[in-house]
Amino acid sequence: MSLKSQRLLLPILAGGLVAGSFDLTAAFITMGWGVPRAIAGGLLGRQALHGGVPTWILGVFLHYFIAMSAAAVYCLSSRKFEFLKDHFFVCGLFYGIAIFLVMNLIVLPLCALHVTGPYTLAGLIQGLLVHMFLIGLPIAFSAWKFSIVAKPGVSS
Numbered sequence: 001m002s003l004k005s006q007r008l009l010l011p012i013l014a015g016g017l018v019a020g021s022f023d024l025t026a027a028f029i030t031m032g033w034g035v036p037r038a039i040a041g042g043l044l045g046r047q048a049l050h051g052g053v054p055t056w057i058l059g060v061f062l063h064y065f066i067a068m069s070a071a072a073v074y075c076l077s078s079r080k081f082e083f084l085k086d087h088f089f090v091c092g093l094f095y096g097i098a099i100f101l102v103m104n105l106i107v108l109p110l111c112a113l114h115v116t117g118p119y120t121l122a123g124l125i126q127g128l129l130v131h132m133f134l135i136g137l138p139i140a141f142s143a144w145k146f147s148i149v150a151k152p153g154v155s156s
Contacts, residue, residue, distance in 0.1 A: 007147070008075060010146045011071070011143045011145070011147065012068060012075050013071075015074070015075065015141070015142030016064065016070070016072070017064070017067070017068075018138040018142065019070065019134065019135040020068070022138060023063070023131075024063055026130050034049075034056075036057070036058075037050075037051050038113070039063050040058040041112060041113045042107075042113055043112060044058075046113065074139045074140060075139075075142075075143045078147070084140065085140075085143050086144075088140040088143065088144035089141075091140050092141060094136070095136040095139065095140055096128075096134075096135050096136025097128060097131065097136070098136075099131050100127055100128055100132075104119075104127070
């Protein structure tokens with residue numbers, strides 16, 4: 001594997017795994033252990049909500065796939081737009097908001113469960129905060145951290 005692809009793969013994996021783990025933990029705390037079946041339901045439909053262990057595992061896999069995809073988009077974008085790494089804190093918070101909006105306004109309504117609300121103010125605030133601090137920020141931080149470590153002659 002080339003150095004260039006390693007420099008891109010490391011922040012994607014780190015950011016995706018950390019953000020995915022934080023988000024899944026928050027979901028388990030607030031909604032219970034059945035969350036991965038609901039995630040799988042986005043692909044399989046309502047019958048997934050009553051699925052067993054394979055459905056649960058599929059939901060976990062899909063969850064981390066989404067987190068890795070979000071990390072890949074940010075890390076690839078940060079190669080073109082350096083300010084995404086230079087100002088990772090603010091950019092990460094706004095990226096979390098963007099992920100929240102894409103998930104709630106595009107992905108969830110188009111998935112097999114057709115989730116469209118109703119939404120509560122408390123749920124919206126919680127969702128925004130989780131996406132800002134537990135998803136967007138770890139992804140942006142990993143893009144910043146691993147871009148500095150990977151540059152020749154720069155130590156962390």
